[in-house]
Amino acid sequence: MNTSCKANTELSRCISSSINHNLFKIGKDHSTRRLLPFLSKNCKNEIKMRRGTRKGRGVVSMSRTEAAEKSDGLTYKDAGVDIDAGSELVKRIAKMAPGIGGFGGLFPLGDSYLVAGTDGVGTKLKLAFETGIHDTIGIDLVAMSVNDIITSGAKPLFFLDYFATSRLDVDLAEKVIKGIVDGCQQSDCALLGGETAEMPDFYADGEYDLSGFAVGIVKKDSVIDGKNIEVGDVLIGLPSSGVHSNGFSLVRRVLERSGLSLKDNLPGSSLSLGKALMAPTVIYVKQVLDIISRGGVKGIAHITGGGFTDNIPRVFPKGLGALVYENSWAVPPVFKWIQEAGRIEGAEMNRTFNMGIGMVLVMKEEAALRLLGDDHGKNSVYRIGEVVSGDGVSYR
Known part of the structure; x- marks a missing residue:
């Protein structure tokens, strides 16, 4: 698969002059492509990181419980998702990495911030497997990240995806990627790259997992951060x-x-x-x-x-x-x-x-x-x- 992107005039240097199809290379049993941030001492203090919980974000347990059978009304915790546990994890991580908690993470770049976000689509994937509807789940994937970074006022620049499965079904994967392409078009951003990981015995037959990563940009003097919110707004x-x-x-x-x-x-x-x-x-x-x-x-x-x-x-x-x-x-x-x-x-x-x-x-x-x-x-x-x-x- 080949993709292309246009240089953005707001960036102080070119991110990529061409896209190699190896960004979409199929890894055997593991993901082989990573993007690593290199931080200078001068910019570390300006970085604003983002982490939430699957009350909206992050990782919490998705296992089922029997608690719902013992009560009349269902709760999210009955279904295996403990929002409070997720919040506690965020608090603990915040002690190690102060400054987290926003919807997107801000990285300084000249007079602007790059704003990054990452997410998946949760157990909506289970319904995709059951309904056979795979051509829109990629839209969900893009939406979850770009909708986060625009809360800072950032314009999305590019998106990357991660698709993992036990056995690659090319036709099914194409439907999923088509949805990702559609989502990027709706967001007016480039699908810059991705990773397809084939991991035998790790997922059930016919199932897959998805995650995505978006980066946008906003001028430092235009960041929306809620600091001037007041009574009556x-x-x-x-x-x-x-x-x-x-x-x-x-x-x-x-x-x-x-x-x-x-x-x-x-x-x-x-x-x-x-x-x-x-x-x-x-x-x-x-x-x-x-x-x-x-x-x-x-x-x-x-x-x-x-x-x-x-x-x-x-x-x-x-x-x-x-x-x-x-x-x-x-x-x-x-x-x-x-x-x-x-x-x-x-x-x-x-x-x-x-x-x-x-x-x-x-x-x-x-x-x-x-x-x-x-x-x-x-x-x-x-x-x-x-x-x-x-x-x-x-x-x-």
Whole structure:
């Protein structure tokens, strides 16, 4: 496979003059290609690293438990994902590497920052295996990383992927890579390279794993970091396409409890559960960068696992919280089914899923009003709340 990229005029030196097909070389039993950062003593203090948990990010256990069978309402922890354990790991890592915790990691480059992010698509892959829908999972992969780095105001430059499987099925892999290419096109960034690792006996037959890595750029004086957020600022929500790429361990437990299959229709809809759940994650790059260009954006939160509860506070200064207006946006039917079929408490839903809002922008009120006025009833943006004194997220 050959790819090409255009030189970006904002970079002070050429990253790559040509792309060698060996970047996509198939490794035997292990990954053979790595990109290693070389840091000078002068720039180490400027590096801002990113690490979160699979409340949105990082690595936590995905094993199943029997706890759900002993309780009436399901929880994410019942499904094998312990958000609190993931948060504890981040705290411990922060002691070793102070400064982590944002959605993207910032690396100084002249008068700009390179902003990097990495992620996977979680156990949504299990549904891809069951439904046979492989041509959009690559869009999810790109979305999870580029949606993170745009929270700093960065324009994505390039993306790399990692595809691992026990036995390479070329036709299936091509479908996955096609989705990655589509995601990069939606993000207006280059697919710079990747790794295909064939590892016999490591994965079940017909299954694979994915991860991705994105790098963008933003001027240092244009970084969006939330530091000037204040009481009275407005929360603007951008609608999601559904579950996106978080919470699928819980979704699969709900499916088991409901007795429905992925081929059955979503209750009250002509759409099958499989298609509703596999709807690709929205890539917000162009919409968010356009809104930023209009001015007034102070902070941005990518709403992944952890929902509003854990993600919105990540961009606030200490002493500030969010008041979310209930019923201020359209919640997709798939979330209503998940909650009813799993008998899941509202607080658990709000801490696990995006509930129909995939990105939250904190804006000056006058800028938010202009944006809402320009929407002209298209429902591409919603006014979903405001910044208040306190901490955490409350609902009214």
